Amino acid sequence: MKLENKVAVVTGAASGMGKSIAExxxxxxxxxxxxxxxxxxxEAVTEGIIAQxxxxxxxxxxxxxxxxxxxxxxxxxxxxxTLDILVNNAGIMDGFEAVGDIQDERWDMIFxxxxxxxxxxxxxxxxxxLEKEWGVIINIASTGGLNGAHAGAAYxxxxxxxxxxxxxxxxxxxxxxxxxxxxxxxGVATNIASSMQGFNEFGASRTKAVQExxxxxxxxxxxxxxxxxxxxDESSFVNGTVIVADGGWTAAF
Numbered sequence: 245m246k247l248e249n250k251v252a253v254v255t256g257a258a259s260g261m262g263k264s265i266a267e268x269x270x271x272x273x274x275x276x277x278x279x280x281x282x283x284x285x286x287e288a289v290t291e292g293i294i295a296q297x298x299x300x301x302x303x304x305x306x307x308x309x310x311x312x313x314x315x316x317x318x319x320x321x322x323x324x325x326t327l328d329i330l331v332n333n334a335g336i337m338d339g340f341e342a343v344g345d346i347q348d349e350r351w352d353m354i355f356x357x358x359x360x361x362x363x364x365x366x367x368x369x370x371x372x373x374l375e376k377e378w379g380v381i382i383n384i385a386s387t388g389g390l391n392g393a394h395a396g397a398a399y400x401x402x403x404x405x406x407x408x409x410x411x412x413x414x415x416x417x418x419x420x421x422x423x424x425x426x427x428x429x430x431g432v433a434t435n436i437a438s439s440m441q442g443f444n445e446f447g448a449s450r451t452k453a454v455q456e457x458x459x460x461x462x463x464x465x466x467x468x469x470x471x472x473x474x475x476x477d478e479s480s481f482v483n484g485t486v487i488v489a490d491g492g493w494t495a496a497f
Contacts, residue, residue, distance in 0.1 A: 246476040248273030251324040253316060255307055255365065256334030258285030260434030261384060264468035265331055270298030272472060275324045279305040279316045280334070299324075307334045307361030308353070317368045326376070329475045330369045332362040332406075333384040338396035340447035350441065351398045358402035363409060366424070370417070377421035382474045383410050384467075385426040387490050391497065393454040396447050403428075407486055414484020423483040425474050430490025431455075432462040459491045 252269050256262035258280035266276045270293040278293070278300050280286040286302035293300040301323050305316040320327045335358045338350065362383055373379025388394035389403030406426060413424040470489050473479050488494060 245273035246472060246478070247329070250274045250328040250475070251277075251320050251326050252329035252331065252475070253277040253279060253320050253327060253365075253369075254331040254333060255279045255305060255316070255361070256384075258282040258289055261429065261432060261464045261467045261471075262331070262333040263289050264464035265333065265471045266300065267293060267296075267298075268465070268468040268472055269329070269475065270300055271296065272476075274329065274475075275299040277301055277303050277316065277320045277323070279303045279307075281306050305334075307332075307365065308356040310364055313361065313364045314368055317365065317372070321372065327369055327372045328378070329380045329382070330365060331382045331384070331471060331475075332365055334361060335384065335386075335403075338399040339442040339444045340451060341396040341398065341442075341444040342447045342450070343397040345444055345447065346396065346398050354398040354402050355405075358399070359405045359409070362406055366409070366413060370422070373417070373422045374420055379422045380475050381410075381413065381422070381424040382471055383424070383426040384471075385410065385428045385486060387428050387430045387488060387494050389426075390428055390486070390488070391454075391494060393451045395451070396444065410486065411484050418483055423474075423479070425479070425482055425484065426486045427467060427470050427474070428486050428488045428490070429467050430462060430488075430493040431458050432464060432467060434464060457496055458493045462489065462491055 257266040283304040290302040386403040410426040
């Protein structure tokens with residue numbers, strides 16, 4: 245039980261990688277706040293965890309909304325007494341728009357969820373971690389946060405920002421017992437494509453060659469195992485860095 249008696253918040257946990265992370269954390273002994281904009285989906289995940297003998301609570305949370313982010317973290321403290329692990333997984337995709345085609349409204353929405361939502365949840369969690377001088381933050385970035393041809397301009401820029409935020413936070417609070425790392429998944433079988441609004445043919449055509457050399461599509465549970473490593477004491481000396489989990493895709497570049 246690598247996470248016995250730990251309290252974790254996982255955003256975007258109604259499906260995909262977030263669901264797998266929440267379920268694995270619960271199996272490893274954590275008490276999990278299953279947070280998602282899709283409350284019905286979060287409740288289904290929670291019911292499954294409880295049915296398997298785990299402990300979880302579903303919370304409705306739009307990470308683009310400060311009040312929801314605060315309520316999500318507060319739910320962990322009120323329900324389980326503290327917060328130990330924060331997993332910022334919630335994210336949305338762009339339509340592969342290059343910078344010449346992106347609109348302000350779409351850009352702002354992607355950054356509100358993918359970047360500002362991450363920052364806000366971290367900001368809310370930090371005082372809790374500082375008080376006990378212990379805490380773990382895991383941000384789900386993307387290979388698109390390390391490379392320029394895995395998505396459009398907005399998504400790529402938002403995930404690059406998450407990588408920078410992760411590194412800064414890992415260093416800033418390293419002496420306070422707080423670790424902050426990111427996972428950069430490659431292509432993973434999730435429903436993130438459902439968040440796409442429109443499809444930019446020019447941008448997609450420019451990324452096609454890169455997509456075609458992807459060795460395979462990953463599974464959500466494969467990312468969850470990386471998230472378990474980063475949340476556990478097995479990674480006690482890993483801080484302020486990004487673990488790429490892409491089946492060897494970006495090793496080619």
